[in-house]
Amino acid sequence: MKLEGKKTLWKEYQKEIASDNYFYARSCIRQNFFPASETTFLRVLREELGKTIHEDARHTTCTGIVYHSDLVTIETTMTVIARQFSLMTQSGYLNYVASCITSFGLYTEILDMWEHFPEMEQKAREMLWKATKREFEKPKSLAHASDIIYKFRNEIAAKSKYKLINLNTGQPLKVVEHIGCHYSKMFPHKGIGGAEYPYVLVGMIEAFGGEVVDYPERRHCCGFGFRQYIVKANRGFSIASSRKKFESMTPYKPDFILTNCPGCPYFLDRWQYAISEMEGITYGENGHGIPVLTYEELTGIVLGYNPWDLGLQTHQVAVEPLLDKIGIPYDLSQKYLGSDGEFIGKPEKPSVLKVY
């Protein structure tokens, strides 16, 4: 594979990313799936990078999941999004940052639609006014939160306590990356690196000292795909998709999987457990799975944050083997204690997948 060819393409897919003063919209589901990721993002921006980032507790879902499940009309979706923008406007910000890939894709889609069909924007303004007496300005800059970490990857790397280097071999860790579909597949020029060879996560991995491994089913669905999972009868497609990816990446012996979408890390993490129970197969080393990280978790890891503050104990696939490789200390006795020191419960051990 020729890296130069990819670099040529990457140059074509760059975008302006605001450098400060962000309005942050959280995801509906990430706080349940990977509860510390968004908190870590805010911590990195405020404490490490000294940026101003604001969030408003009144913001709601973007309607992404129901929109892509054909349960709401476009009018409903764009009015809800108009309300999100009005919260941003009311707060005095213009740089909108979405935590969720689907939200980012949906905001991009709505803004693009308004550009091509100004009457729809007018309709959204009228409906928002009728419903809430609110008005809004469109964002001057729209970014996904991973774009922000990408933008400051070198500054973060300069502050990092750990590199993505295998302590035992001295070699860079091998990392496979998986981009959420709605990041750039609909609008390739809105994503760093485009849709076919996205660079946003690759750039982070490179900056943090790792080595990216491309594999044949990289572009294949993670297994979420909305209807594949939300419609219960389709869940076989969901786990089959994830399995196809694991089978494809395993020969490259990746040390971990990096993601930037709410659904991808969840399904790539949890289905490894399900496959191990169903088929007795594990994809990592020595009976473990392949750890799956969000980009915020990775950022926290290289910055030396306590792994349990990053929520790594909520992963199905044990992350400890990866921490061992990098040389990050952790206290197993603290693993299942909450931030207030109270025991939060310990999951049962899987029958096949090896965990700590």
Add this chain to the structure above:
Amino acid sequence: MKHVLVIGGGVAGMEASVRLSQMGYAVSIVEQSDKLGGKLNRWHSLSPDNSNASDLLGKLKSQIHQGIHKHLNTEVLSVIKNKLHFVVGLSDGTDLKTDAILVSTGFDVFDAQKKEEYGYGIYDNVITSADLEQIFRDEDELKTTSGTAPKRIGIIHCVGSRDEKAGHTYCSQVCCITAVKQAIEIKEHLPDSEVFCFYMDLRMFGRKFEDIYRDAQVKHGIQFIRGRLSEAFENPDGSVMLKAEDTLLGKPLKMNVDKVILMVGMIASAKTKKIKELLNLQIEDDGFYSIADTHYESTKSSVPGIFVAGACTGPKTIENTINDARAAAIQISEYLKQ
């Protein structure tokens, strides 16, 4: 003696120059590269008779006599039209006074890197039809990058043609027959190999094209799969995984091949766009020059005294390009006699 300036020294430009010279006109050719012949310089053999491209090139060149003035490595910098003539400034310092201009700026080969999902320029074993011609022309063997003879070869039709995403909705005409020609050539070089052609439609419009297509299947065992490639990916061993839908079977298909050949189409040349500005010519949505009348005046441009021939007015076979050049010579002669 009246003078005609020919812009572009490919097949159309050379043939028209010879014909115009034979009619008694003074002719100058301006060619931006260091030699005449255009894309033919890089081609090995031609459909449908598998004749040697060098032979045709030699024949065309042999007729370019001393009386036809050649400006190689030269570009047109300016054009001023007065009542009777065009005054053309060339990059070699020449100012030419000419009575008519023939534009034969040809085509560019579609940049296969724009079909990002096919991996040209990224995956080691993905090449284009133009690359394969170069390999055959240089008398090299078709090999994988690890130096072995490929056992399975995938040929992908319509790369950059009939493709809205690529920005080219038209058919490039020559790719289907070129794919069949190249598939047969591969089988002749590598008899034990398996060759698969992925196509949308097979447009075998020319004389004998259909016969060659039949021979490809019956005599050479080449397999034709009706299905457009959705994506390609490189396997750990350097082979390429192809994903497509077999639309005759109605099933998705995944196949590993050792080499992929992308049948790149024709697009309007960069020079066409540049000359358009200088001569105030019109181009159509597909990027090629407009012509005065599709059926009757296919070599006449929208500007009096300026004519167009060859692939600068749309994809063409060499046969049609040569006929176009001769038609242009006649039309220019009629114009100059007015």
